[in-house]
Amino acid sequence: xxxxxxxxxxxxxxxxxxxxxxxxxTALDWARHWLLRQSPRNGASMRLTLADWIAPxxxxxxxxxxxxxxxxxxxxxxxxxxxxxxxxxxPVLHGRAAGRWRVRSGQRPALIDLTRTWLMPVLxxxxxxxxxxxxxxxxLRGEDFLKEPANYLGQLxxxxxxxxxxxAIATMLHPERWPFAETELDWAAFSDDREFLAxxxxxxxxxxxxxxEEDIAPGMTHEIRHxxxxxxxxxxxxxxxxx
Amino acid sequence: MTALRREDFCCVAREGLGxxxxxxxxxxxxSGDGLYVGTGGxxxxxxxxxxxxxxxxxPLGDRLRQRDATQQNRPIGARLWRFDPQRGDxxxxxxAPEVSNGQGECYPRDRNIRAATVFASANGPGGLYVGxxxxxxxxxxxxxxxxxxxxxxxxxxxxLPPDADIPSVRALCPLNGRLYTSPVGKLxxxxxxxxxxxDYPIVFxxxxxxxxxxxxxxxxAFGDPTNLSINELVVFAGALYAGTLNIQHGYQVxxxxxxxxxxxxxxxxxxxxxxxxxxxSIVTCMAAFRGALYIGSAxxxxxxxxxxRYGPIPGELxxxxxxxxxxxxxxxxxxxxxxxxxxxxxxxxxxxDRFNRGPWCLxxxxxxxxxxxxxxxxxKTFLPGPDSHLSARYKAALRDSxxxxxxxxxxxxxxxxVTWEPVTCNGFGDDPAIYAVxxxxxxxxxxxxxxxxxRGGFQxxxxxxxxxxxxxxxx
Numbered sequence: 001x002x003x004x005x006x007x008x009x010x011x012x013x014x015x016x017x018x019x020x021x022x023x024x025x026t027a028l029d030w031a032r033h034w035l036l037r038q039s040p041r042n043g044a045s046m047r048l049t050l051a052d053w054i055a056p057x058x059x060x061x062x063x064x065x066x067x068x069x070x071x072x073x074x075x076x077x078x079x080x081x082x083x084x085x086x087x088x089x090x091p092v093l094h095g096r097a098a099g100r101w102r103v104r105s106g107q108r109p110a111l112i113d114l115t116r117t118w119l120m121p122v123l124x125x126x127x128x129x130x131x132x133x134x135x136x137x138x139x140l141r142g143e144d145f146l147k148e149p150a151n152y153l154g155q156l157x158x159x160x161x162x163x164x165x166x167x168a169i170a171t172m173l174h175p176e177r178w179p180f181a182e183t184e185l186d187w188a189a190f191s192d193d194r195e196f197l198a199x200x201x202x203x204x205x206x207x208x209x210x211x212x213e214e215d216i217a218p219g220m221t222h223e224i225r226h227x228x229x230x231x232x233x234x235x236x237x238x239x240x241x242x243x
Numbered sequence: 244m245t246a247l248r249r250e251d252f253c254c255v256a257r258e259g260l261g262x263x264x265x266x267x268x269x270x271x272x273x274s275g276d277g278l279y280v281g282t283g284g285x286x287x288x289x290x291x292x293x294x295x296x297x298x299x300x301x302p303l304g305d306r307l308r309q310r311d312a313t314q315q316n317r318p319i320g321a322r323l324w325r326f327d328p329q330r331g332d333x334x335x336x337x338x339a340p341e342v343s344n345g346q347g348e349c350y351p352r353d354r355n356i357r358a359a360t361v362f363a364s365a366n367g368p369g370g371l372y373v374g375x376x377x378x379x380x381x382x383x384x385x386x387x388x389x390x391x392x393x394x395x396x397x398x399x400x401x402x403l404p405p406d407a408d409i410p411s412v413r414a415l416c417p418l419n420g421r422l423y424t425s426p427v428g429k430l431x432x433x434x435x436x437x438x439x440x441x442d443y444p445i446v447f448x449x450x451x452x453x454x455x456x457x458x459x460x461x462x463x464a465f466g467d468p469t470n471l472s473i474n475e476l477v478v479f480a481g482a483l484y485a486g487t488l489n490i491q492h493g494y495q496v497x498x499x500x501x502x503x504x505x506x507x508x509x510x511x512x513x514x515x516x517x518x519x520x521x522x523x524s525i526v527t528c529m530a531a532f533r534g535a536l537y538i539g540s541a542x543x544x545x546x547x548x549x550x551x552r553y554g555p556i557p558g559e560l561x562x563x564x565x566x567x568x569x570x571x572x573x574x575x576x577x578x579x580x581x582x583x584x585x586x587x588x589x590x591x592x593x594x595x596d597r598f599n600r601g602p603w604c605l606x607x608x609x610x611x612x613x614x615x616x617x618x619x620x621x622x623k624t625f626l627p628g629p630d631s632h633l634s635a636r637y638k639a640a641l642r643d644s645x646x647x648x649x650x651x652x653x654x655x656x657x658x659x660x661v662t663w664e665p666v667t668c669n670g671f672g673d674d675p676a677i678y679a680v681x682x683x684x685x686x687x688x689x690x691x692x693x694x695x696x697x698r699g700g701f702q703x704x705x706x707x708x709x710x711x712x713x714x715x716x717x718x
Contacts, residue, residue, distance in 0.1 A: 069634065069636075115632065119632055120632060123632055123633055123634070124634075127633070127634055127636075127637050130597075134575075134576065134586070134589075134591050135576070135585075138576065138577065138578065139575070139577065140577070140578050144578070144580075145578075148580065151580065151582075152578050155578040155582060155583040156578070158583050159576075159578075159583055159585075223630070223631065223632060229520065229521040229522065230520075230521075230522050230556065231520070232493070232515070232516075232518075232519060232520025232521065232522070233520065233521075234491050234492055234520070234521055
């Protein structure tokens with residue numbers, strides 16, 4: 001979970017990008033000044049302003065901090081036109097990534113609590129999705145996406161009712177060429193996703209796991225395996241799933 | 244083209260025609276001027292377990308056997324009924340013969356009737372063919388030339404070894420003067436309710452069923468060991484289609500043009516449960532309608548045990564075209580390798596009802612396609628346990644929905660395959676034990692629906708527009 005300063009930096013970056021379409025120190029200074037001049041306002045109001053600035057383009061949000069039933073209900077109330085994409089991940093792959101993150105962030109290796117980090121977000125999302133209009137919700141396995149990103153990006157654009165612009169899709173396929181990746185700025189300070197910003201290309205598609213590491217296996221409860229199946233996941237090696 | 248409404252249906256058979264333990268109409272077909280209904284009951288041992296599985300349970304297995312004997316839960320065995328809609332009367336034309344285990348214990352030879360068809364070969368007189376599941380050993384194939392007397396015909400274990408475990412067949416499918424089938428179920432090493440998983444997921448063919456000259460015309464499991472059985476066989480646009488049970492990845496559908504030397508060349512046209520994954524593990528029904536093949540799917544075993552014990556997970560309906568393209572008709576819209584699939588009908592999985600387990604049967608009648616469904620609430624497997632991490636609000640919603648269930652099922656209809664309308668969403672009658680339409684058959688005397696119930700015996704309902712309903716409503 002990002003710290004408050006990281007939140008603030010991320011917002012300043014977003015303002016600079018949305019208001020002036022620039023990503024240099026000058027634009028960031030302007031953004032800081034603009035933000036200081038604002039009277040206190042909540043996140044929803046801020047997002048509406050950002051949405052106005054970038055119109056007719058659409059705003060995309062991704063953040064695990066929204067995964068709370070009350071927050072999601074509030075988002076739906078404030079943004080009734082919003083579309084929701086549930087991009088899923090195999091629990092074992094999630095566990096591996098969580099383990100790597102612990103090591104990279106200097107924490108001691110420990111058993112991954114998949115119930116807290118994988119199951120709970122999935123359940124909150126599934127329950128929230130049941131209350132959404134069918135056309136506003138879509139679930140996509142991240143592993144499938146990474147296997148054929150151009151194919152699935154085209155489908156997502158179609159689902160959102162946007163024009164299937166081949167150039168736009170080609171641009172989306174290469175985040176390493178996006179402005180933040182080419183600037184001299186340390187963009188990691190302006191986002192909550194340092195790992196992605198450090199290596200901004202699309203991750204390489206990997207097959208589904210054929211084994212479960214010892215530090216993940218104890219967390220693979222019956223309930224987690226069930227919901228993994230519900231999302232279309234399986235494991236090549238059945239023994240890795242057995243209790 | 245008259246659409247049937249709920250009030251057009253009347254009951255022509257109830258309480259299992261005198262045997263409340265006959266809970267499900269598993270096979271139904273029309274021939275001559277009569278409706279044939281195949282039924283049966285429980286397996287020879289309690290809880291549907293095999294003798295060896297009971298033995299492995301030790302003292303618990305002994306107690307289960309003793310309780311079974313005390314309650315006189317004797318299996319009734321397979322029965323075949325014939326209904327004359329003009330006279331409104333039923334006649335039992337086949338009853339499983341009694342056999343002995345040599346130790347003084349007698350039991351019906353056949354457990355139930357799950358497959359039936361009308362077939363004429365080039366060499367034989369043709370007639371009605373029925374597949375009877377076995378209590379012990381291999382299934383039996385019966386034939387009748389007059390529609391009344393059924394006799395055993397050999398199948399020589401479909402060419403498999405003499406000890407092959409092939410207790411049942413679920414499909415008998417004629418095409419171009421040949422008959423196709425595939426064994427389902429296990430008697431040895433089976434667990435509870437393993438009536439679909441097979442040791443031999445192979446399509447077999449014969450052009451001379453009277454002589455029992457069967458041969459394999461597909462690779463075992465189509466070369467994919469995760470296909471556990473071939474449950475559905477259907478002819479569409481001149482090709483033979485096979486639907487599999489695949490618990491690990493989701494169902495598959497294969498097709499062949501049955502040309503050339505056997506084994507024929509089969510092509511996989513749907514996989515991974517049409518992109519839904521293991522939540523769509525089994526093909527439940529297939530039927531051709533207006534140039535497309537409609538395919539129903541569900542989670543196998545209706546939430547019993549193991550990974551299936553949660554839920555509810557409503558079923559789906561897709562349609563497949565002869566060029567192998569497909570559309571999602573009823574279900575959850577999703578991206579797939581073949582493009583974005585949006586439910587054509589506008590209805591989510593389960594026809595928009597989370598407790599609708601999915602279509603269990605499909606039939607065209609007077610220009611309309613009908614889909615009979617099964618309701619999940621009869622089995623409370625989806626009620627979350629104390630260790631569930633679902634929210635309190637969601638758990639309460641599940642409990643409340645169960646409390647309001649008084650039996651019943653959904654039956655839907657469509658004239659174009661896209662616009663679906665409910666005939667009923669809570670069954671026809673007031674019997675709380677009836678939870679599904681298991682079979683639908685179109686006849687000159689209306690659309691017949693055979694039910695499944697948890698107790699109290701099956702029912703058969705006849706749907707006919709008011710002008711055609713004057714005869715045959717007895718029962």
